[in-house]
Amino acid sequence: MKIAVFSSKPYDRAHLSAVNQDQHQMTFFEPHLDEQTAILAQGFDVVCCFVNDTLSAPVIRTLADHRVQMIALRCAGFNNVDLVQADASGILVARVPEYSPYAVAEHAVALALSLNRNLHRAHNRVRENDYSLHGLLGFDMHGKTVGVIGTGKIGLAFCNILLGFGCRVNCYDPCPNPELEKTAATYVPLEQIWTDSDIISLHCPLLATTRHIINSNSIHQMKPGLMLINTSRGALIDTRAVIDALKMGHIGYLGLDVYEEEAELFFEDNSDEILHDDMLARLQTFKNVLITGHQAFFTQEALTAIAEITLRNINGLANNDPAAIYQVKQ
Numbered sequence: 001m002k003i004a005v006f007s008s009k010p011y012d013r014a015h016l017s018a019v020n021q022d023q024h025q026m027t028f029f030e031p032h033l034d035e036q037t038a039i040l041a042q043g044f045d046v047v048c049c050f051v052n053d054t055l056s057a058p059v060i061r062t063l064a065d066h067r068v069q070m071i072a073l074r075c076a077g078f079n080n081v082d083l084v085q086a087d088a089s090g091i092l093v094a095r096v097p098e099y100s101p102y103a104v105a106e107h108a109v110a111l112a113l114s115l116n117r118n119l120h121r122a123h124n125r126v127r128e129n130d131y132s133l134h135g136l137l138g139f140d141m142h143g144k145t146v147g148v149i150g151t152g153k154i155g156l157a158f159c160n161i162l163l164g165f166g167c168r169v170n171c172y173d174p175c176p177n178p179e180l181e182k183t184a185a186t187y188v189p190l191e192q193i194w195t196d197s198d199i200i201s202l203h204c205p206l207l208a209t210t211r212h213i214i215n216s217n218s219i220h221q222m223k224p225g226l227m228l229i230n231t232s233r234g235a236l237i238d239t240r241a242v243i244d245a246l247k248m249g250h251i252g253y254l255g256l257d258v259y260e261e262e263a264e265l266f267f268e269d270n271s272d273e274i275l276h277d278d279m280l281a282r283l284q285t286f287k288n289v290l291i292t293g294h295q296a297f298f299t300q301e302a303l304t305a306i307a308e309i310t311l312r313n314i315n316g317l318a319n320n321d322p323a324a325i326y327q328v329k330q
């Protein structure tokens with residue numbers, strides 16, 4: 001198979017090449033796949049894409065014109081793919097449904113702990129020879145109520161860590177996970193997540209029903225001073241509403257690994273550029289906001305698993321073995 005790997009970074013090249021062992025011919029392109037770059041897919045059987053590639057209907061039609069047979073996503077989420085067009089164009093869409101739920105769950109916990117104990121501020125302070133403690137006061141995680149929205153693989157791993165801390169864990173998911181029901185976590189109505197939680201963490205996919213699930217109405221029902229963590233997808237949060245709530249002190253802490261408008265910024269070094277995104281710039285002014293650039297998945301174990309499952313999907317196409325492909329259907 002000839003594979004065009006888009007949005008590729010040195011770490012993608014290293015992990016995919018190590019697993020591929022020259023079985024398939026891989027070409028690594030740094031740019032995102034979008035309407036301008038889709039032409040690069042000419043002559044390839046597979047395009048291998050990541051979270052911020054654009055797989056809209058026009059892009060997929062161009063891929064079909066170039067006889068691309070598979071979109072092999074290197075991620076779990078597929079909200080960036082027009083599945084209706086992929087189906088109409090006869091292009092298979094494959095994903096990596098699970099690589100390391102622990103990677104993302106542990107990063108969500110890292111954000112929560114850093115915000116709580118102000119580690120981001122303390123680190124800068126100590127480097128300035130300032131060992132004062134004012135402004136660094138935290139709270140015990142033990143005994144706090146954590147609301148978890150989405151209890152699939154990552155949500156479950158997150159709940160298990162928080163249960164270990166002695167937190168009370170309330171969850172909401174329209175499809176309860178039997179594994180979670182074996183734990184001390186409890187399913188509650190969504191309204192109770194809003195009203196009872198000291199910390200809310202988002203682990204559901206971005207769907208029409210979950211877009212802006214955090215909005216002025218849901219924020220209004222939340223406890224003043226709560227902590228909100230989003231390692232899932234940026235558009236789960238109405239950023240403008242969250243900024244208003246931060247300005248009023250209603251949201252006490254915000255930890256983000258994903259951002260609604262991240263596509264043009266994240267995964268790149270823009271340090272020499274002017275930041276034109278005024279909402280992201282405003283978020284960065286709050287001392288109680290901690291933002292990472294979509295790195296929750298970024299562990300050795302996860303990158304190896306992503307490469308292995310991506311190659312498994314591509315081998316399924318090469319060997320005409322649909323059962324070996326983690327296919328995404330409409």
Ligand code: NAD
Pocket residue numbers: 076077097098101104149150151152153154155172173174175177203204205206207209210231232233257258294295296297298
């Ligand atoms: P999963 O499919 O195992 O679980 C998702 C859960 O969300 C399911 O149980 C589903 O029933 C539930 N859900 C669906 N609609 C819901 C709703 N309206 N309210 C509450 N729950 C709802 O997925 P996962 O592997 O646990 O991943 C969760 C999300 O994490 C992914 O969709 C992706 O957006 C995100 N993610 C982020 C990173 C990162 O690096 N930041 C990495 C991987 C995944």
